[in-house]
Amino acid sequence: MNYKEFGKLIKVLRKEQVDPVAAKSWTQKMLADKLNVSLRTVEEVERGTKRNLDPQLLMGLAKVFKLTSMERIKLLGLATSMDESSMVAHTVSAEQMQQYVHAFVCGIQLPFVVYDPLFNMVLCNQSFLQFHGVTDRFLDHASTDPARFNILRFFFAPDSPYFTIRKTLPEEHILSSLQYFRGLSFEHRHATVYALLLSALHRYPDFSKYWEMIKHEERELFFRWQGEEFQHSILGAVSYIVTTTIVLAMPYNLYLSIYVPKSKETQEIFTELSFESHESIQHLALFPNPKMTSSRFM
Numbered sequence: 053m054n055y056k057e058f059g060k061l062i063k064v065l066r067k068e069q070v071d072p073v074a075a076k077s078w079t080q081k082m083l084a085d086k087l088n089v090s091l092r093t094v095e096e097v098e099r100g101t102k103r104n105l106d107p108q109l110l111m112g113l114a115k116v117f118k119l120t121s122m123e124r125i126k127l128l129g130l131a132t133s134m135d136e137s138s139m140v141a142h143t144v145s146a147e148q149m150q151q152y153v154h155a156f157v158c159g160i161q162l163p164f165v166v167y168d169p170l171f172n173m174v175l176c177n178q179s180f181l182q183f184h185g186v187t188d189r190f191l192d193h194a195s196t197d198p199a200r201f202n203i204l205r206f207f208f209a210p211d212s213p214y215f216t217i218r219k220t221l222p223e224e225h226i227l228s229s230l231q232y233f234r235g236l237s238f239e240h241r242h243a244t245v246y247a248l249l250l251s252a253l254h255r256y257p258d259f260s261k262y263w264e265m266i267k268h269e270e271r272e273l274f275f276r277w278q279g280e281e282f283q284h285s286i287l288g289a290v291s292y293i294v295t296t297t298i299v300l301a302m303p304y305n306l307y308l309s310i311y312v313p314k315s316k317e318t319q320e321i322f323t324e325l326s327f328e329s330h331e332s333i334q335h336l337a338l339f340p341n342p343k344m345t346s347s348r349f350m
Contacts, residue, residue: 053130053239056100060242061130063098065117087112105131118267122235130239146340149300154333156299156308161326163311166299168344169236170249171203172337174306178329179322183311185213185286191336198252201336204233208256221282230266236307245343279314291315292322303340 053061067077078086084094089109096102097109110131114124144152153175157164163183165176181191184206190213191201199205206214207229218226240246253259279293291314300306313319 053133054100055103057242058105058130059098059100061239062113064242065113066098069117083116086116120231120235122231123238126235126238144302149302149340153299153306153339157333159331160310161331162313162322163325164308165203166306166308167203168307168337168339168341169240169305170246170344171233171236172341173201173203174337174339175333175335178332178334179325180311181334182325182329183284183287183322185217187213191334194336198255199249202249202253204230204253204259205256208253208259210257217282217285220285221280225280225282226262227266230262234266240344281314287321288317289315290318290321292318304344306339 066080066083069078069083070076071078071082080094080098081091084091087094087109089112093102093109097105107128110128114127119127153166157166157175157177160177161179163177163180165180166174168174186206190211193211194200194205197205197209199209206212207218207226209215237246254263279291281289281291284290292311293314294309295312296307296309298305299308311322313322
C-alpha cells in the first residue's frame with residue numbers, strides 16, 4: 053500500500069467515528085485534537101504526503117479508532133511496507149494462479165474453503181458444502197444476490213441452509229467470525245468494493261446488530277476462540293478447529309481454511325463426507341477479481 057492509499061484508509065477510519073454531540077463524523081480537527089498533533093499533520097497523512105509515519109502517531113491512530121489487535125497489526129504493517137508493485141519479481145498470468153491454487157488444495161480430505169480478504173469464497177470442496185448444507189439452488193442464486201459467494205452471506209442470508217444452524221451456535225462464534233473478517237479486510241476498507249459488500253450484508257436480518265457489537269476493541273474475541281463444538285442439525289455432535297494459511301499472496305492474499313476434527317466422531321463424519329463427495333472441487337467467486345486488484349487505487 054502506498055502513502056496515498058494509506059491516507060484514504062485513515063480518512064475512512066476517521067469518518068467511521070461519530071461525535072455523539074454533533075451526531076456527525078469526526079472532522080480532521082477533531083482527530084488532530086485527539087491525537088494531540090497539528091491539523092496539518094492529519095491533513096498530510098490523509099493526502100498521502102506525510103512520509104514519516106512514526107510509531108507514536110500510528111499507535112495514537114490505533115487507540116483513538118479503537119482498533120482490535122488484528123487491525124492494529126494490519127495498520128502497522130501497511131504503514132511500514134513498500135509499494136507492492138516494487139516488490140513483485142515477475143508477473144504471473146491469471147491462468148497460472150488458478151492452476152497453482154487448484155494444485156495446492158487437490159487431495160485435501162477434510163472440509164476446506166479458499167477465500168479472498170473480503171471473505172469471498174474462491175473455491176471449496178464438496179465436503180465443505182455438504183457439511184454446511186449448501187444446495188445447488190443456493191449457489192445458483194448467487195448471481196442474483198449482491199453478496200454472491202461471500203461467506204457472510206452463508207451466515208446471514210435467510211435463504212441460506214446454514215442460517216438455521218447458525219441460530220443454534222454460541223454468540224461468540226458469530227462475533228469472532230465477524231472480527232476476523234474486519235481484520236482480514238482492513239486494507240480494503242476505503243475501497244468501493246468493500247462499501248458495496250457492506251451495503252449488501254446490512255440487508256440481512258441480524259447482521260447490523262452483530263456488526264455494531266464487534267466494531268471496537270472492547271469486544272475482542274477472535275484470539276480467544278477455541279474452535280467449534282455444537283449439535284449439527286443433520287450430522288449430530290461435531291467438534292473441530294479451523295486452521296488457516298495463506299495460499300497465494302499475489303495480486304492479493306488468498307486464504308485456505310481447513311476443518312480439523314477434535315473428536316473421533318467428527319473424524320468419522322468428515323471421512324464419510326469425503327467418501328460421498330469424491331472430493332470434487334467447486335470453483336465459486338472470480339479470481340483474480342478485477343475489482344479487488346484495483347481496489348487499492350479507487
